[in-house]
Amino acid sequence: QVQLVQSGSELKKPGASVKVSCKAFGYTFTSYGMNWVRQAPGQGLEWMGWINTNTGNPTYAQGFTGRFVFSFDTSVTTAYLQISSLKAEDTAVYYCVPSNSYYFDYWGQGTLVTVSS
Amino acid sequence: QSALTQPASVSGSPGQSITISCTGTSSDVGAYNFVSWYQQHPGKAPKLMIYEVTNRPSGVSNRFSGSKSGNTASLTISGLQAEDEADYYCSSYIINNNWVFGGGTKLTVL
Numbered sequence: 001q002v003q004l005v006q007s008g009s010e011l012k013k014p015g016a017s018v019k020v021s022c023k024a025f026g027y028t029f030t031s032y033g034m035n036w037v038r039q040a041p042g043q044g045l046e047w048m049g050w051i052n053t054n055t056g057n058p059t060y061a062q063g064f065t066g067r068f069v070f071s072f073d074t075s076v077t078t079a080y081l082q083i084s085s086l087k088a089e090d091t092a093v094y095y096c097v098p099s100n101s102y103y104f105d106y107w108g109q110g111t112l113v114t115v116s117s
Numbered sequence: 118q119s120a121l122t123q124p125a126s127v128s129g130s131p132g133q134s135i136t137i138s139c140t141g142t143s144s145d146v147g148a149y150n151f152v153s154w155y156q157q158h159p160g161k162a163p164k165l166m167i168y169e170v171t172n173r174p175s176g177v178s179n180r181f182s183g184s185k186s187g188n189t190a191s192l193t194i195s196g197l198q199a200e201d202e203a204d205y206y207c208s209s210y211i212i213n214n215n216w217v218f219g220g221g222t223k224l225t226v227l
Contacts (some may be wrong), residue, residue, distance in 0.1 A: 035216070044120070044221035045163065045206050047153070059214060062118060080175065095162060101169035102151035102210045110162055 002026040004096055004108035011114045017084040020111045022096030024077045030054050032098035034072060034079040038064075039110075040092040050099070051079065086115045119220055121219035128225040134195040139207030139221045140188060145217055147188035150212035154183060154192045157221075158203045166205075167192060189212065194224070202226040 003025040010018050022034070029058040037048040050062040051070035072079040079096055096108040122140040129135040138156075139146065146152055152170045155163035165174050167183035170190060180195045191207070194201055207219040 033214075037218075044204075045122075045157075045208075045218040047208075047216045062213065067188055101168075102149075103153035103165060103172060104155070104163075104208070105165045105168070107162040107164075 001104045002098070004014040004098065004106060006094075006096060006108040006111045009112040009114070011116065012086050013117055014086055014088060014115055016022075016086050016115075017082065018113055020081040020094050020096075020113065022079045022081075022108050024035060024079070026100060027098070029072075029074055029077040032100045034070070035099055035104065036070060036081050036096055037095040037104075038092045039095070040089070043092075048081075048094075053079070076105075083113070086113075088115050091115045118145075118211060118215065118217050119175040121204075121209060121217055123207060123219040123222045125220070126223045126225065129194075129197045130227045131197050131199065133197050134193060135197060135224065136194075137192045137205055137207075137224070139190040139192070139209075139219045141190075141209055141217075142188055143172045145211045146185065146189075146190050148212075148219055149210050150185065152183070152190040153208045154181075155206045155208065156201075157206065159160060165207065197226050199226050 007021040031054045033050045036048040038046045048064045051058040069082040082117045093110040097104045154167040157163040169183045171183045
């Protein structure tokens with residue numbers, strides 16, 4: 001069955017970078033684009049964008065351009081989210097969510113990124 | 118793209134029915150039949166409850182149903198149970214492979 005296993009929690013200082021990984025199991029990796037969703041503490045879900053795992057073309061939602069980079073490595077069926085120049089407001093749980101349709105039926109377990117000095 | 122509008126909270130007693138609204142625009146909810154609903158319990162990942170406005174994934178109780186009229190989609194939960202207490206989010210496809218979520222609704226079962 002489809003399973004997404006994300007990397008563990010991270011504690012970073014402002015200005016640092018972080019790379020979150022999401023390893024996919026149970027489906028053909030390139031058959032699903034990979035979406036990323038952010039959830040700040042006590043807040044709602046925000047769609048950050050997605051990456052086409054066939055072409056490598058990323059799409060970033062408004063507010064997630066510049067410091068956010070989506071990538072993947074098909075050889076290890078893993079997608080990555082890198083955030084640079086971290087700010088306190090980047091503190092959130094980040095979810096990877098594969099999709100090849102108009103809804104999100106499989107979710108990673110989430111990775112908590114905490115940005116604090 | 119602005120978030121879809123949901124009520125911050127709704128409540129109901131066990132056995133009752135509740136409806137959560139999700140209001141967008143003619144560019145998102147009103148433009149496509151690609152509204153989905155997610156349930157999220159504290160500390161857990163969201164779970165798909167309804168997709169493409171009215172469809173239930175396998176394993177989701179038939180107490181959950183979805184509908185849409187114009188720019189507003191709705192999730193109805195009938196026969197409320199204690200385990201339904203959770204946060205609920207709507208989502209809609211928008212143009213060019215983009216998506217948007219609602220702000221979320223906290224359901225309290227009294």
